Amino acid sequence: MKPSAELRVLFRAPAGARRGFGHLVRCISLARAMGVRPLLAVRGSRKAMEVGIVLGADVLASATSRTIARVRPDVVVIDDPSATHAQPWIAAARRAGALVVTVHDLGIGCPEGDVVVDGSITKAARGKKVSLTGTRFAILDEQYRQRTLAPSHPRTFAPKNKQILIALGGGPHATTAAALARAIVAADPEAQVRIAGGFVAPPRPVAPRVTWVAARRGLGQELASADVAVVGGGVSLYEACAMGVPAVALPIVNGQVPTVRAFAKHGAAIGLGRGAAITTAATEAVALLNNPHQREALRRHSMRLIDGLGASRAAAAVAALSQGN
Numbered sequence: 001m002k003p004s005a006e007l008r009v010l011f012r013a014p015a016g017a018r019r020g021f022g023h024l025v026r027c028i029s030l031a032r033a034m035g036v037r038p039l040l041a042v043r044g045s046r047k048a049m050e051v052g053i054v055l056g057a058d059v060l061a062s063a064t065s066r067t068i069a070r071v072r073p074d075v076v077v078i079d080d081p082s083a084t085h086a087q088p089w090i091a092a093a094r095r096a097g098a099l100v101v102t103v104h105d106l107g108i109g110c111p112e113g114d115v116v117v118d119g120s121i122t123k124a125a126r127g128k129k130v131s132l133t134g135t136r137f138a139i140l141d142e143q144y145r146q147r148t149l150a151p152s153h154p155r156t157f158a159p160k161n162k163q164i165l166i167a168l169g170g171g172p173h174a175t176t177a178a179a180l181a182r183a184i185v186a187a188d189p190e191a192q193v194r195i196a197g198g199f200v201a202p203p204r205p206v207a208p209r210v211t212w213v214a215a216r217r218g219l220g221q222e223l224a225s226a227d228v229a230v231v232g233g234g235v236s237l238y239e240a241c242a243m244g245v246p247a248v249a250l251p252i253v254n255g256q257v258p259t260v261r262a263f264a265k266h267g268a269a270i271g272l273g274r275g276a277a278i279t280t281a282a283t284e285a286v287a288l289l290n291n292p293h294q295r296e297a298l299r300r301h302s303m304r305l306i307d308g309l310g311a312s313r314a315a316a317a318v319a320a321l322s323q324g325n
Contacts, residue, residue: 030318
């Protein structure tokens, strides 16, 4: 049997300015947890492939499902919400005798892997063989585990360091983030806002006390210094919760609405509705910034829900099954 570090693992994920980079980042996080160098087949543009390289992965150019026969991996991890795109890769992996792992959000995609991983807070996919579901298997980068405070350890909120991080992604969401930042600094004369604009959004002037940052290595450092985060309903919400950063969750696509509702129901975030007004989001963020008791309550609930160890749990399960494959 091969040790985990000697396994040849091929990852397949879509990425791009409009569809985001969450699937790609998740594959890299799982690779690190498995102790293997990420080998990526990206469904996306050349720019998306460049992002994968910047994040430390080896990226296969012009990859198709036939690439599997050439690479001959031991494990194929497919993190793609499109069943149409995922099925040819699953079939090719099975023909090659590889262990198939499919990764999902909200049960979406093609849950036909030998191992199905869905760390969603709601509507998790179920596989026919091995299902790793629920927030215990939310795949996050190791940086969120390393910097996580225990839920029983109070987080220190510096009253003169009123920092809000806005992380809604790049592309078309940059305009929303900029408008929200302007509304926040107008509502609170002491607030400092940092906008993480995704992997491909360039910095731009917004307003005094607003800084645009390129968090190309993830949000860990930015979250560590934030008192409040305004995030979408994707991976960034899970990351904020793992680090105990009180979050206002603003779903930026319809598919994120169930996730935001579920986090709010668990008392782990302030949940807004799809299409909530900028002024509403700014009001909620400023109110949370100035309410230390509410921030502490959110921190405790969020860290109990998301402990940042999901990637390690999934990696251990995949390694054990691959060695017996």
